[in-house]
Amino acid sequence: MIVVHHVLMEAAACLLTEDALTECVISTNTKGSNMNRNKFILTGIFVLLFSINACAQNVPEMKVSELKQAMKSDSTLVILDVRTKEELAGELGKIDGVINIPVQELEKRINELGKYKKNNIAVICKSGRRSAVATKLLNKNGFKAKSVAGGMIEYREQEAKPKK
Numbered sequence: 378m379i380v381v382h383h384v385l386m387e388a389a390a391c392l393l394t395e396d397a398l399t400e401c402v403i404s405t406n407t408k409g410s411n412m413n414r415n416k417f418i419l420t421g422i423f424v425l426l427f428s429i430n431a432c433a434q435n436v437p438e439m440k441v442s443e444l445k446q447a448m449k450s451d452s453t454l455v456i457l458d459v460r461t462k463e464e465l466a467g468e469l470g471k472i473d474g475v476i477n478i479p480v481q482e483l484e485k486r487i488n489e490l491g492k493y494k495k496n497n498i499a500v501i502c503k504s505g506r507r508s509a510v511a512t513k514l515l516n517k518n519g520f521k522a523k524s525v526a527g528g529m530i531e532y533r534e535q536e537a538k539p540k541k
Contacts, residue, residue, distance in 0.1 A: 436509045439525055
């Protein structure tokens, strides 16, 4: 039972990045593990992916266009970016004024957001997967959060589109 718990925790940690499957396969192969362990970990990953996908459904969402409108019209809007600090410094950059709490740390740092419980919170990540998980956690704890569909990828793509 301890081994199962450890493997599932390892798989869950890998899920919190965009290249989850690749990173898990690489990390397990470099640890000199055997083929059965790799198959077991991959099975755990697929089970967790299915579970997270099922849990992420019915999460309130907003489109990037709705986020941009809210940024203009809602002076109390809070934008929470749940990517890592390294991602914020990367090619997609960040939106000015965001609060950054990586999704991996959100549960233990949620009290830092307490003063924003009455504010609308737009939760963003790279593609929308991690923000859906974070949004569900926030709403479960009494916040008014919506996940930004498509994340920073969509945000930057819309910036690059010519205005009509």
